[in-house]
Amino acid sequence: xxxxxxxxxxxxxxxxxxxxxxxxxxxxxxxxxxxxxxxxxxxxxxxxxxxxxxxxxxxxxxxxxxxxxxxxxxxxxxxxxxxxxxxxxxxxxxxxxxxxxxxxxxxxxxxxxxxxxxxxxxxxxxxxxxxxxxxxxxxxxxxxxxxxxxxxxxxxxxxxxxxxxxxxxxxxxxxxxxxxxxxxxxxxxxxxxxxxxxxxxxxxxxxxxxxxxxxxxxxxxxxxxx
Numbered sequence: 001x002x003x004x005x006x007x008x009x010x011x012x013x014x015x016x017x018x019x020x021x022x023x024x025x026x027x028x029x030x031x032x033x034x035x036x037x038x039x040x041x042x043x044x045x046x047x048x049x050x051x052x053x054x055x056x057x058x059x060x061x062x063x064x065x066x067x068x069x070x071x072x073x074x075x076x077x078x079x080x081x082x083x084x085x086x087x088x089x090x091x092x093x094x095x096x097x098x099x100x101x102x103x104x105x106x107x108x109x110x111x112x113x114x115x116x117x118x119x120x121x122x123x124x125x126x127x128x129x130x131x132x133x134x135x136x137x138x139x140x141x142x143x144x145x146x147x148x149x150x151x152x153x154x155x156x157x158x159x160x161x162x163x164x165x166x167x168x169x170x171x172x173x174x175x176x177x178x179x180x181x182x183x184x185x186x187x188x189x190x191x192x193x194x195x196x197x198x199x200x201x202x203x204x205x206x207x208x209x210x211x212x213x214x215x216x217x218x219x220x221x222x223x224x225x226x
Contacts, residue, residue: 002063003073003194006048006219008080014045014218015085017140017158040159041223042138042192044075048219054204054211061202061213069196072224074182078175078189086131086190088174091123091147097176101168102134103152108160111139113171114152123147126155126173131190133172135180137162137225138190162225194221 007013020036052060067073077086088097096117103112111132113125123146126132130141132155139157147153171177175189182193198220204211 002060002067003196003219003221004076004080005060006064007044007046007075007077007082009048009052010046011049012047013082013085014047016043016045039162039225041225042194043197043223044192044194044221045198046219046221048215050205050212050214052213053207054213057213064199067196069199072183072193072195073221074185074187074191074193075221076187076189076191079187083175083189086174088176089127089130090125090173091119092117092125092173092176094176097171097173098178100171100173100177102165102171103168104165105152106134106161106165109142109157111155111157111161112152113155114168116147116151116153119147121147121149125153131174132157133177133179133190134161134165135163135169136182136193138172138192192221193224193226195224196220197222 019040020038022034024032077083099115100113101115103114105112111134125145125147126141127144128141132139132141139159142156142158145153145155172179172190179187179191182191196219200215200217203214205214
């Protein structure tokens with residue numbers, strides 16, 4: 001329920017995974033840039049469809065009231081009809097991914113994956129754009145990575161490792177693998193822990209002996225980096 005149901009019923013999802021970069025244009029039209037180094041948090045702007053019946057969604061409204069804009073919630077794309085966003089592109093199957101382990105040598109923008117399956121050296125472990133979740137946080141692969149012949153592979157990603165890997169962690173890649181406990185629940189596939197930054201009000205629009213829920217705007221979920 002809750003925010004995952006909003007995601008499941010969204011007609012569009014806006015995604016911001018940009019770095020924090022400023023630009024300045026001088027009088028002679030020369031452009032310069034500067035970057036503030038951050039954790040590069042994900043932000044999701046969900047625009048829910050306006051056809052939910054009030055009588056069938058009072059539990060949903062209540063589940064949104066409880067965390068409101070203060071508490072963590074969890075967005076799991078694989079269970080909400082948005083698997084295309086996080087869909088795995090490589091050559092491993094779900095069981096092989098689940099058996100892989102993120103290694104303690106992972107650091108900065110390089111994730112180290114071990115306990116690799118016995119597949120062809122030319123098979124793809126990940127392709128550019130694949131989501132790799134280490135613990136509570138997801139990272140996007142920035143290059144294709146082949147299996148090769150080694151016991152581990154290095155996967156370059158779009159942002160620095162947020163939490164140090166102190167012991168090997170089960171891999172979550174794309175829609176496969178089981179996450180660590182997030183808020184007391186383990187999820188299948190890439191999952192984001194977020195806090196709402198925009199929480200629209202709703203209007204009841206009469207329909208027969210019921211009402212449709214019409215939202216005043218979109219829900220904006222901002223990744224919470226603890």
